[in-house]
Amino acid sequence: MEDFLVNINGTLLKGPEAKISVFDRGFLYGDSVYEATRTFNKRPFRIDQHIDRLFLSAEKISLEPTYSKEVILSEVLKTIEAAPFKDATIRIVLTRGTNSDLGLDPALSGPNNLVVFTKEIKPNPAWWITDGVSMIFFQKKIEASGSLPKTGNYQENILANREATSRGAYDSFMINTHGHVTEGTTSNAWVIKNNILFTPPLADGVLDGLTRKALLEMAKRQMLPLPLVEKSLTKDDFLSADECFITSxxxxxVPVTKIESHLIGNGKPGALTLKLLELYLEFVK
Ligand SMILES: Cc1ncc(COP(=O)(O)O)c(C=O)c1O
Structure with missing residues (x-):
């Protein structure tokens, strides 16, 4: 917390001083939307797309923003400018607002609360590249389809992540109620099989990840060394993959080299995955 600079409704505060009302609807009901992005050398990554996605998530939960996109952008830029970090993580949280009473009715709420968090982003741990991470499968109970909103309610993802860490894995691949693998708890999911790159379609209940979007864009521009196909995928597709990775x-x-107790490929990060990482970083930096 000490490492954060936080902007609450336009006021910049050090992490420990950043406080919000207990009547905030994000706190009371998870009634909020959020975005997570980063800077590369003070330059925010695809910030317009992140703010557009924030507004799409808001629309999906009928949260009417009382902040404009322009004001949110200027508050994000102000926070980046004020912080001493070149490469930083940026979290944007927009809650429906502070309630005048307990109760679900959005009419009880005042204007939105906008919070921008920033802190230095450390490079990924070296072992993610040398060894890759391990995943488990987690069966979702809540029926969901279509591109998912990014809201303050991450309960199922929290349970899926908790289950993974309690079993010594890095994270879970979540399975929807139709038996299709959707995504990680905060990442999109990918497999490579017979030199084809596959990722689940948004229709299966997947967040429209911006890293995913960038790879789709690269495929369209023929910048990838293999074709990319969006297709519903089963557990077996993951277990029998030549390579596997997650993106955020x-x-x-991030290469995935083990799912449950099963090694993917030869149990080491795949050559194509590492090539895609290199190409992706060239594309976005
Ligand atoms: C559920 C979920 N899926 C996928 C992603 C990856 O999205 P992005 O590439 O925009 O970071 C995230 C990111 O936080 C997420 O929470």
Whole structure:
């Protein structure tokens, strides 16, 4: 917490001084949307797309932003400018606002609360590249389809991540109620099989990840060394993959070398995965 600079509704505060009302609806009900991005050398990564996605998530939960996109952008830029970090993690949280009473009715709420967090981002641990990470499967109970909003309610993802860490794995691949693998708890999921790159479609209940989007864009521009196909994938597709990896804005491309007790490929990060990481970083930096 000490390492953070936080902007609450335009006021910059050190982490430990950053406080918000207990009547905030994000605190009371998880009634909020959020974004996680990063800077490369003070330059925010795809910030317009992140703010657009924040507004799409808000629309999906009928949260009417009382902040404009322009004001949110200027508060993010102000926070980046004020912080001493070149490479930083940026979290944008927009809650429906502070309630005048307990109760679900959004009419009880005042204007939104906007919080921007920033702290230095450390490079990914070296072992992610030398050894890769391990995952388990987690069966979701809540039926979900289509591109998911990024809201303050991450309960199922928290349970999936907790289950993974309690079993000594890095994270979970979540399975939807139709038996399809969707994504990691805070990442998109990918497999390579017979020199084809596959990722689950948004329709399976997947966040429209911006790293995922960047790889789709690269494929369209023929910048990838293999074709990319969006397709519903089963556990077996993951277990029988030649290579596997996850993506997120803050971690880029992370090789997965073990799922449950099963080694992927030869149990080492795949050559194509490492090539994709290199190409991705060239593309976005
Ligand atoms: C559920 C979920 N899926 C995927 C992602 C990856 O999205 P992005 O590439 O935009 O970071 C995230 C990021 O936090 C996430 O929470």
């Amino acid at each position: 804005t803050t971690r880029n491309v």
